[in-house]
Amino acid sequence: MNQQYRFGLFVLLALVQLYFPGKMVYDSNKVLWMGQVFKFETRPVDPADPFRGRYVALNFAATQFEAPTESAWQRNETVFVLLETDAEGYAKIKGLSRSKPAQQEAYVSAKVSYVWKNQVTLFYPFSRFYMEEGKAQKAEIIYRRVNAGYALVKVYKGEAVLEDVLVKGKSLRELAR
Amino acid sequence: MSKHILSALPELIEAGLISPATADEIVAYYEKKRDHSPNKILLAFAIFGALLTGLGIILIIAHNWDHFSQMTKTIFAFLPLVIGQVVAGFTILRKSGNMVWQEASAIFLTLSIGASISLVSQIYNLLGDLSSFLFWWTLLSLPLMYLLRSSMASLLFWCGAAYYAAQAGYFERGHSASPWYWLFVLAALPYYYQLSKRAGASNFANFHHLVVPISLVIVFGTESHHHPSIMFLAYMSLFGLLHLLGMWIKSWSPESNISGYQMAGKLGPLGLLMWFSFYSSWGELHFRNNPEPFWMGVEFFWFLGLSILFIALQLWLQRQKAEVSSHFHLLPFAFALFFFISMVHPFVSTVLVNLLLLGIGIVTVVEGSQKNSIATLNIGMLTLTGLLICRFFDLKIDFVVRGILFIIVGVGFFLGNYWMIKKKKS
Numbered sequence: 001m002n003q004q005y006r007f008g009l010f011v012l013l014a015l016v017q018l019y020f021p022g023k024m025v026y027d028s029n030k031v032l033w034m035g036q037v038f039k040f041e042t043r044p045v046d047p048a049d050p051f052r053g054r055y056v057a058l059n060f061a062a063t064q065f066e067a068p069t070e071s072a073w074q075r076n077e078t079v080f081v082l083l084e085t086d087a088e089g090y091a092k093i094k095g096l097s098r099s100k101p102a103q104q105e106a107y108v109s110a111k112v113s114y115v116w117k118n119q120v121t122l123f124y125p126f127s128r129f130y131m132e133e134g135k136a137q138k139a140e141i142i143y144r145r146v147n148a149g150y151a152l153v154k155v156y157k158g159e160a161v162l163e164d165v166l167v168k169g170k171s172l173r174e175l176a177r
Numbered sequence: 178m179s180k181h182i183l184s185a186l187p188e189l190i191e192a193g194l195i196s197p198a199t200a201d202e203i204v205a206y207y208e209k210k211r212d213h214s215p216n217k218i219l220l221a222f223a224i225f226g227a228l229l230t231g232l233g234i235i236l237i238i239a240h241n242w243d244h245f246s247q248m249t250k251t252i253f254a255f256l257p258l259v260i261g262q263v264v265a266g267f268t269i270l271r272k273s274g275n276m277v278w279q280e281a282s283a284i285f286l287t288l289s290i291g292a293s294i295s296l297v298s299q300i301y302n303l304l305g306d307l308s309s310f311l312f313w314w315t316l317l318s319l320p321l322m323y324l325l326r327s328s329m330a331s332l333l334f335w336c337g338a339a340y341y342a343a344q345a346g347y348f349e350r351g352h353s354a355s356p357w358y359w360l361f362v363l364a365a366l367p368y369y370y371q372l373s374k375r376a377g378a379s380n381f382a383n384f385h386h387l388v389v390p391i392s393l394v395i396v397f398g399t400e401s402h403h404h405p406s407i408m409f410l411a412y413m414s415l416f417g418l419l420h421l422l423g424m425w426i427k428s429w430s431p432e433s434n435i436s437g438y439q440m441a442g443k444l445g446p447l448g449l450l451m452w453f454s455f456y457s458s459w460g461e462l463h464f465r466n467n468p469e470p471f472w473m474g475v476e477f478f479w480f481l482g483l484s485i486l487f488i489a490l491q492l493w494l495q496r497q498k499a500e501v502s503s504h505f506h507l508l509p510f511a512f513a514l515f516f517f518i519s520m521v522h523p524f525v526s527t528v529l530v531n532l533l534l535l536g537i538g539i540v541t542v543v544e545g546s547q548k549n550s551i552a553t554l555n556i557g558m559l560t561l562t563g564l565l566i567c568r569f570f571d572l573k574i575d576f577v578v579r580g581i582l583f584i585i586v587g588v589g590f591f592l593g594n595y596w597m598i599k600k601k602k603s
Contacts, residue, residue: 003270006269006324007266007270010265010266010269010324010325011266013317013321014265017317018258018262020294020313021254021255021294021296024298024303025251025254025300028297028303055302125303125305126302126303130299131243132243133240135243161301161302162302173243177243
């Protein structure tokens with residue numbers, strides 16, 4: 001393989017390497033700009049990831065759904081969750097669907113973590129809130145004490161980005177500072 | 178070493194031991210050698226430097242800086258990647274053939290790909306499974322070994338691929354590394370083959386000979402699905418195949434250190450046989466309660482495929498007149514036979530495995546003493562000791578008898594090694 005050819009291939013590779021994180025940034029920003037806001041009620045704990053650092057793991061209140069019929073939802077299956085807002089302003093599951101819902105519906109894709117009789121428990125792809133090292137644990141203590149809060153999630157065409165976690169109307173990042 | 182010889186040359190000429198012409202030839206020889214071999218210390222420092230810097234960046238990123246805005250953080254996410262790419266591009270254009278640049282830039286770029294993906298998912302709170310993160314990281318760094326001709330990129334790739342496959346296959350429910358891991362292996366094999374041909378005696382090649390078989394043995398277990406029992410058979414064939422592959426590499430690259438293959442090919446089957454020397458191990462295998470017959474399972478296909486490869490390689494090596502005679506190559510066949518007997522008579526299989534282990538121990542001890550090999554002698558002794566220890570767990574033998582047997586084996590170890598060392602000295 002001569003040098004020019006090798007360099008040409010390398011430039012292609014470099015572009016692909018940039019494209020991948022670049023697309024992650026673009027997709028996330030698209031959701032942040034265009035998405036509809038939902039408040040998800042939460043309960044957190046504090047683990048760590050070897051590469052991405054410390055985060056607050058979020059446990060959402062709206063994860064269970066009573067399926068109307070004994071529909072054969074499978075474990076680990078990816079489903080579209082149709083969302084609506086309840087009387088208190090928190091996100092609530094309206095329904096589940098295997099096919100892509102209509103454009104005007106607000107929906108997000110999630111994984112079925114388990115099924116018991118008609119009850120489907122879901123796992124959302126936005127259950128990690130990354131925080132500065134040292135603050136995650138402090139945040140968790142604050143959260144345990146108050147034991148009430150919600151996650152601000154932007155939802156756009158099935159994609160979701162977690163924007164912030166709020167406790168008593170204040171950002172968890174500020175509270176843990 | 179060469180410095181000592183070169184400084185002694187004037188003295189040797191003066192003493193009339195060598196002629197000035199010979200001295201010139203010696204100087205020329207060392208100069209030529211120095212030109213061809215890269216500076217090993219510099220290379221080692223470059224590798225460790227790039228590894229530490231790359232890992233340091235990942236750790237600093239993992240701290241997760243709250244003071245910076247999302248925009249600033251996003252720019253920082255791409256910074257190490259772009260720097261790595263610029264250095265790698267420069268290496269291809271200007272430093273082609275310089276091992277220090279090639280290895281260091283490849284390591285740095287490989288690590289910065291991971292750092293960049295990590296930081297972006299941290300900034301936007303993207304979850305993503307660890308396995309899919311490792312998958313993309315490994316895939317995006319795959320071409321580096323070829324484009325930068327970097328052996329470290331290849332080693333990191335083998336480790337990354339194994340980490341990904343183990344994470345997906347063993348720890349994350351609903352995931353499987355198949356077929357991606359095997360495609361990764363296929364993609365990385367040409368580089369490994371070229372490296373072993375080109376520089377069989379180098380540290381890089383020897384590290385590959387260690388990492389490749391170990392990663393294959395670790396990951397292979399993720400192929401177990403509905404018939405885990407059949408995996409024992411498949412593993413036995415894999416061990417046999419790895420042992421033969423080691424001998425095959427040795428046949429065209431005699432300077433290679435194939436201890437990784439030897440370890441997988443010898444300790445693997447011995448460990449499995451030890452496990453199956455217990456009657457209860459055979460009882461834990463289950464074939465009947467499964468709705469799908471075992472010969473329809475993917476595990477059985479692996480067993481068949483690997484066995485065919487194993488037999489074919491053995492025949493081919495024999496035709497090439499390579500030295501492959503080792504009783505370890507009969508083990509997969511013997512084990513398969515015992516395995517099928519156990520479906521009807523598990524007790525018979527247990528007795529046969531015990532006899533086989535006893536036979537292997539004795540034959541290996543004899544072989545070691547004939548070949549004057551302390552390592553082989555001790556493998557044989559360890560086999561016998563292992564078998565003895567195993568039997569103590571399930572046979573009700575008197576403590577005094579056990580004690581005496583252990584003393585006999587201990588004295589045997591001592592005397593065997595002592596006799597061998599004496600024999601070697603004389």
